[in-house]
Amino acid sequence: MSTQVQASDFFLTRDELADFYTKGYLGPFTLFEPDEMKARWKRERLQLFDRSHVPYPDAKPGTGVYDYDRHLDNDFLAELVCRPEIVHRMSSILGPDVICWRSEFFPKYPGDEGTDWHQADTFGGGNGVPHIVWPHGSDFGGSLTAWVALTEASEETGCLQFIPGTQRSMYFDESKGMHYDPSRVNQKEVNGVLRGFFGYDWREIQKDPDWEPDESQAVSVPCRAGQFIVFWSTLMHASLPHLGRTKEMRLGFTGRYLPTSTSVYAAMKETNEVHELGGSFSLDNFGCVLVSGRDDYHLNRMRTHTTKGKEFLNSNPR
Numbered sequence: 359m360s361t362q363v364q365a366s367d368f369f370l371t372r373d374e375l376a377d378f379y380t381k382g383y384l385g386p387f388t389l390f391e392p393d394e395m396k397a398r399w400k401r402e403r404l405q406l407f408d409r410s411h412v413p414y415p416d417a418k419p420g421t422g423v424y425d426y427d428r429h430l431d432n433d434f435l436a437e438l439v440c441r442p443e444i445v446h447r448m449s450s451i452l453g454p455d456v457i458c459w460r461s462e463f464f465p466k467y468p469g470d471e472g473t474d475w476h477q478a479d480t481f482g483g484g485n486g487v488p489h490i491v492w493p494h495g496s497d498f499g500g501s502l503t504a505w506v507a508l509t510e511a512s513e514e515t516g517c518l519q520f521i522p523g524t525q526r527s528m529y530f531d532e533s534k535g536m537h538y539d540p541s542r543v544n545q546k547e548v549n550g551v552l553r554g555f556f557g558y559d560w561r562e563i564q565k566d567p568d569w570e571p572d573e574s575q576a577v578s579v580p581c582r583a584g585q586f587i588v589f590w591s592t593l594m595h596a597s598l599p600h601l602g603r604t605k606e607m608r609l610g611f612t613g614r615y616l617p618t619s620t621s622v623y624a625a626m627k628e629t630n631e632v633h634e635l636g637g638s639f640s641l642d643n644f645g646c647v648l649v650s651g652r653d654d655y656h657l658n659r660m661r662t663h664t665t666k667g668k669e670f671l672n673s674n675p676r
Contacts, residue, residue: 395584422635486535
């Protein structure tokens with residue numbers, strides 16, 4: 359790693375855990391002060407133009423999978439997904455043995471629609487094929503997400519929204535799969551708000567076609583640059599549109615975390631390919647990253663180093 363993090367105790371307290379299990383999210387927490395985040399991102403984002411070691415070199419520009427898992431080739435993002443401020447909180451919920459199985463960017467440009475209300479349990483809603491499978495009889499499903507604001511995420515630029523407590527019930531059947539149509543983007547108003555989901559319509563897979571999310575219960579959670587939110591992917595979540603009152607893009611970066619007992623991409627072992635968001639990628643260079651504890655299950659392909667040969671930081675070794 360380019361920067362060795364001084365580990366402190368960021369594990370959740372009993373009250374914080376109770377609050378999380380009630381609401382399904384916590385935060386925002388501070389990872390970097392706003393000025394530090396802005397300065398670092400101004401410098402580090404230039405490194406992302408170097409695609410010589412990206413994990414999915416065949417992914418096409420303009421597709422949603424083009425910049426998946428850049429923590430596997432970029433030092434700053436590799437450090438970020440392993441930061442103890444994030445990992446300690448993840449292991450407070452998931453247990454001591456934790457992997458980061460995916461990372462993604464979520465840009466929102468001036469005038470872009472808000473992200474529609476959705477939940478993710480298996481992450482297979484795009485084509486109906488589950489990406490993650492928890493052990494039989496597990497109390498949980500879905501994945502824990504750390505959503506990091508690389509730039510300011512205000513109500514005007516498109517901060518996240520949650521409907522607290524909805525993580526306990528799935529309102530969508532991801533096994534149905536959805537139809538991808540990029541012409542849907544920035545075209546649909548929902549209750550007076552421009553909303554969509556990168557060319558998908560989650561209403562196609564609602565269990566009850568007449569159900570509607572109770573937006574009267576929605577909570578908006580702005581983040582300063584350098585802050586992050588922790589939430590269950592099964593929590594009903596969305597984002598507001600970017601109203602365009604500033605020219606600055608809103609950019610979020612997510613690390614997604616699971617216990618080592620969970621299988622990742624097991625359904626893709628025969629084809630060795632993932633298809634979603636208008637694109638696809640080969641799993642040849644994929645690997646989960648152990649960020650806490652150890653892997654006694656050996657269910658998943660693991661990556662212990664970046665392609666540049668620098669070790670990942672295990673934030674909570676046993």
